[in-house]
């Protein structure tokens with residue numbers, strides 16, 4: 001397929017199928033190192049990836065789609081919006097919005113595979129392709145920005161002027177030579193609300209996140225005990241963090257009354273058994289942290305928010321043979337137990 005008209009027609013087919021399959025944004029990037037990818041290398045070199053050693057191991061692959069598909073020529077970039085209301089329990093504890101519903105790794109992958117199959121069936125000649133969602137080593141935001149799906153905001157997120165940043169990304173890397181789209185203008189202007197909103201000061205400069213200060217990193221990716229400074233800062237966040245997105249004017253106002261009875265409270269998390277976890281959350285993105293990870297975060301959150309009613313449940317948790325969970329429970333108990341009264345009398 002070489003004629004420009006054929007290439008345009010193939011891109012049109014991909015677009016049509018992608019939009020019909022429920023993706024809200026579509027664009028094509030060339031399968032070559034995207035602009036400003038050097039930021040990724042600098043980020044790793046400066047050790048800003050905290051404990052995410054897999055990012056370091058795959059640094060060279062992330063900008064080279066040919067490592068995923070030899071002869072790759074194009075990256076078809078797709079974006080799907082997710083829930084915009086907070087995912088907030090009745091006790092005020094919060095999960096990242098993207099964790100609502102079935103795990104996007106599965107749903108978006110299936111949808112993108114459907115797009116690839118349906119589009120390729122309408123295009124003449126053999127076409128090779130490979131679908132990527134999140135865990136595939138590909139710099140998704142950089143390719144999406146190159147494909148004109150949105151711009152990279154100061155909070156590091158890909159932002160669309162109509163849909164904001166509550167978007168998940170997926171790609172189809174293909175050996176089809178599709179005409180690339182143009183990037184869009186960056187529209188953050190002088191706004192720094194996201195940078196100022198971060199409770200842990202995780203942004204070292206616009207777009208430069210220190211993962212070792214990011215609550216999303218600690219509550220999703222980190223295994224084992226949380227450092228005390230993180231437990232102090234966790235507040236109501238039990239899984240992930242959307243604060244730098246909530247602050248973004250492109251995402252619209254946050255609905256303060258958006259609690260959801262389906263979201264467990266800290267008390268429920270602390271006592272949740274394996275069976276209930278599997279049934280209710282086994283097929284959600286919460287699995288990345290796992291039951292014990294979420295329980296660890298809920299225990300830290302109980303201490304950080306001063307929820308003394310949870311002392312009995314924390315006492316039981318402190319005995320559980322999981323280092324992260326029991327450590328957070330002991331820390332919370334210490335914090336919630338008033339020191340023994342000292343005699344203030346005259347001597």
Ligand code: B12
Nearest residue numbers: 037039040096134140152156157158168169207216240241
């Ligand atoms: C590791 C990871 C994390 C880490 C590190 C995040 C980070 N900022 O690097 C942690 C665990 C902290 C994390 C958190 C979150 N993540 Co995450 N994460 C990833 C993952 C797997 C790799 C990201 C990575 O390589 N980071 C290293 C940095 C240096 O690279 P980068 O983020 O791609 O940034 C590049 C661009 O910004 C580019 N660039 C290009 N042009 C420009 C222009 C300007 C002006 C700037 C500043 C930069 C820039 O330069 C950078 C280097 O290439 C991707 C999936 C993937 N395969 O890419 C998802 C991904 C980035 N995460 C996602 C989400 C949803 C989140 C959270 C919102 C989840 C949550 N609610 O808790 C938060 C958001 C935190 C934040 N503000 O970034 C989505 C983002 C979608 C979007 N709209 O941007 C992705 C794309 C997953 C997906 N498939 O949808 N995540």
